[in-house]
Amino acid sequence: MSKQTAPQAIDYGDLNTLMGYKLRRAQVSFFDSFAQRCSKFGITPGLFGVLSLVKHNPGQTQSAIANALGNDRSAMVSVVDKLEAMQVLVRKPSATDRRSHALFLTKEGEKYYAELITQVREHEQQFMDLLQDDEAAIISDVLDRFAAVKSS
Amino acid sequence: MSKQTAPQAIDYGDLNTLMGYKLRRAQVSFFDSFAQRCSKFGITPGLFGVLSLVKHNPGQTQSAIANALGNDRSAMVSVVDKLEAMQVLVRKPSATDRRSHALFLTKEGEKYYAELITQVREHEQQFMDLLQDDEAAIISDVLDRFAAVKSS
DNA sequence: TATTGTTATACTCTATAACTATA
């Protein structure tokens, strides 16, 4: 026999009733799926977030982008390094403050982002297809409310 | 003047339309809030998940718990070590398989969990209070559907 | 041969502190 004991069914107990755990499971599933579909682009959700924010806010500084994403400045360094190595983003000296770097998508970066966002939207659609009628609007709303809860 | 340039408003662009990003923001907010409320218990969402699963499935092995949570069994070692150090959980030799450890809550662990789950439920309620009418049921349903998406 | 717990290892993510050059 291949297994002596059949794998016993697990009772998820409280976890099955907790929105926090459902939220985590859903996010992990979503990001795993994202990573798989976008693997050929060599990008992660974290890199995508920075790229997208620079795309929509050209010329902003690293600190401004970090703040907007809720990350620390120091974490931005390697992220921007990677995106620069991919030649989709560039640091340019700020015109008004020589301490800071203004971030821009390269010409290649614009093309890259255009192709990437198409994949990302298809991926979104794959999940949105699981919803019916007005559910999407409700989820979107509720997640925004959850995100707005201040923790201290 | 305290700042030379007023902080420019950030356009979240595509991110504001992507469920994946909303999901992440909501989860981070939820877990930050959880961590704050449960800090006096010295526990994290990850530790709580294991403890809760052992509570509801006494005698299961480390591998079974790891599998149920989608983790690798190697990651369980330090988690169980921590919970054992907190004296809320014990490894006992399995009666049927001398390779494996059966996990149980200690007497203290049962008391600890009872107090903890009360806090966790209050925390849940804090977020559920943001919802109205049938929204909770819809969110719960949709998150389950998202979690069920297989990624390969 | 396969599985359980374990160790060693490594990689990502995240955060803190300190440095430098600027402001």
Add this chain to the structure above:
DNA sequence: TATAGTTATAGAGTATAACAATA
């Protein structure tokens, strides 16, 4: 004095590979 980017560092979290004991 304070801020931007950077470096060094350290802590979680997660994963792979290999090993000893056992199945």
